[in-house]
Amino acid sequence: MIKGFYHSIDTFGAVDGRGLRYVLFLAGCKLGCIFCHNPDTWEQGHNTISVDDVIEDIKRYRRFYDASNGGLTVSGGEPLMQADFVAELFKRCRHEKIHTTLDTSGYASPDDLKKVLAYSDAVLFSIKAVNELKHKKLTGKKNDVILSNLCLAASVSTVTIRYVVIPGINNSHDDILALGSLINNLPSALSVELLPYHTLGRTKWDALEKDYLLHEVPAASEQDIEQVRLWLKEQNINVC
Ligand code: SF4
Numbered sequence: 001m002i003k004g005f006y007h008s009i010d011t012f013g014a015v016d017g018r019g020l021r022y023v024l025f026l027a028g029c030k031l032g033c034i035f036c037h038n039p040d041t042w043e044q045g046h047n048t049i050s051v052d053d054v055i056e057d058i059k060r061y062r063r064f065y066d067a068s069n070g071g072l073t074v075s076g077g078e079p080l081m082q083a084d085f086v087a088e089l090f091k092r093c094r095h096e097k098i099h100t101t102l103d104t105s106g107y108a109s110p111d112d113l114k115k116v117l118a119y120s121d122a123v124l125f126s127i128k129a130v131n132e133l134k135h136k137k138l139t140g141k142k143n144d145v146i147l148s149n150l151c152l153a154a155s156v157s158t159v160t161i162r163y164v165v166i167p168g169i170n171n172s173h174d175d176i177l178a179l180g181s182l183i184n185n186l187p188s189a190l191s192v193e194l195l196p197y198h199t200l201g202r203t204k205w206d207a208l209e210k211d212y213l214l215h216e217v218p219a220a221s222e223q224d225i226e227q228v229r230l231w232l233k234e235q236n237i238n239v240c
Pocket of ligand 1: 021029030031032033035036037038039041076078105
C-alpha cells in the first residue's frame, strides 16, 4: 500500500478549510519561502503513514467533523510532491463521504495537480506574489507554473486563494492590483483569504540553523490587512 511522508497531524484544525478538520501536514517542499513558518516540513524525513491509517484515525473523530461540516485537509510542506498518495487518500474519502481540501502552493506538475483535483472537494491555493521578480525573491522560484496551475484548479474546483500579507514586500497598491487582475481573469469567481505575516516561525529557522532574511520586517498589522482588503474589494473580489 502506498504511504505518505508526513510531518504532523492536527485532529482539530479550525483554520484550514470549512468546519473542524483533520489536518495532515505532509513533509517535503521544493519552494524555499523566506517567510515560511514551517521550514521543518521541507525535508521528507522518515515518518510515513498509510491511507488506511489516516482513514481509521479520521473515523475516531468523525462525529466532530460531520457536526461542523468539516472534513480532511491535506497540507504541508507541499502535498502535490506526493500526488499519488494524496489522490488515493482523497479517493477513499470520497468513498467514505468525507469532505476533502487540498492546501497547496501550486508548485507542481499539472499532471500531479490533476490527479489530486479529481478527488478534491475544495482547494486552498497559496499565492505568494504575482510579480515574477518578487516571487523569485520570496520563494527562489518563478511563478509561471503556479499561475497556470491556479487557472487549472479554478476551472474544476472550488478554490480559495490564500495570500500572506508581508508588509513592504507584497502589499503595495501595484501588488494588489496585479492580484485582483489575476483573479478577475480566472475561469471562475473565487474568494481570497488574507493571512497576516507573523514572526513566530523565526525560532524554527534558528533551530535549523537557517538564515532568516526578514528580521527587519514587522508582523502585518490590522491596518495592513484592511488596506489590502479594501483594494481587493474595489476590484469586486470577495475577501473572506
Ligand atoms: S510553500 Fe509553504 S511549506 Fe513550502 S516553503 Fe513556502 S510557505 Fe513553506
